[in-house]
Amino acid sequence: MTTDPAPDVPTLQALLRRDGYAFLGGDAMRRLLEDGGALDDWPAFAASWDDLAPDAYLAARGRQRRRRHAVFAAGAAGPVRREPRQPHYQSLDYNPLQGGIERWFEPILPAVAEGATLRRILAFGRDFFGALAPATRRWRVEVHQFRIEARAGAAGEPTPEGVHRDGVDYVLVLLVDRANIERGTTTIHRPDGGLLGSFTLARPLDAALVDDARVCHGVTPVVPHDPQRPAHRDVLVVTYRAEATAGEPPAGQGSTA
Template identity: 70%
Template sequence: MRSLLEAYGSLADWPAFAASWETLEPDLYLANVGLHRRRRHAVFSAGHAGAITREAHQPHYQSRDYNTLQGGIERWFEPVLPEVADSQTLQTVLGFCQALFGELSPEVGQWQVEVHQFRIEARADEPGQPTPEGVHRDGVDYVLVLMVDRHNIASGTTTIHDAEARTLGSFTLRRPFDAALVDDRRVYHGVTPVQAEDTSAPSHRDVLVVTFRRM
């Protein structure tokens, strides 16, 4: 995956990009139901080719058709920091997605792009929930899930399902740059809970999620 990304730009600042997960803020919407997640969010716009532009900060919204746990409300998260949004690594990732998803859907002239930084924390007394809404679709066209870091974590297996909830396959993102590319219109996906391997030490699962939705 790293070599595929590097065809679209530099990853020279990856260490600083990965370190930015230490700046994520608690997801207060999930805290209301006793779950632990940290995140930041940003929205971009992209054409079939050319510049990818960051848009004004805005809420993340999913209907209850796609998110039965937290759908139907505007969720305001802390914004992705400017130095992360402008980083070589994120611009390279976005360029890769623009090219790949544009090739898959050449009829699309304009995309709404959402970027999510997620940190899932497993506690000594309870697992972390990467997808607390369960097996789901995101309500977009395409999704990239890119592993940034796993520390003191077991499980976290990605599962892919058809419209009748039959499992089509499963795999675990374990190393930086391991990735899942999802056609959200065709399949459902989920991630199993993560457990701390050593319950006396901190543990986390850090991923970057990028979604493309036709405008």
């Protein structure tokens, strides 16, 4: 579902409740983020994608993906706290390509993790999704910086596992940069595979907000516009999973696999 140019937060939340996903253009997303604080370090934040490490877990398949990863903990309110370095894990139910193993990625750099832009994004997501799951008192938040590279004769695959769910409650995807790239269309599907909608993240801060318990998502391969020049697609993916506090079951809306 494509929103109007400047929807407010309640409108977006209503779309997510109705459809399981929403697309938001970059200008509108920036306004929503800046309602809670300026993105003072955006240039440095975006430039940090030039320092991502290769995804060694895809090396054998020749796929050009670079990434960094970090885990945060968030209460229903208050500061978002970075957790010690830990692996990213998905079960085979959600990731048949790379599930069932602990994947250790290079950590997000401290300057990025503590910077105004990322902190504002994390808090926005916590508050936005928290209103949809008001019983949730604690969130596990995983942050992924991705760069997908493409070259002549070798398309880049933003979702090598295909159309999938992440096994969390909610997902926020933000475009950071596209350079010399064509395609890269995000598709949203029902669990039975039926197509619900599609859109392309094309401008900085174009955003997809996804209820991961209700819908699946994927991204079509990207190819270079000019095969003689470097080409990449940079995105930030932030996942939110409700965690139980001592003595109570999870309060979120989706899977905790």
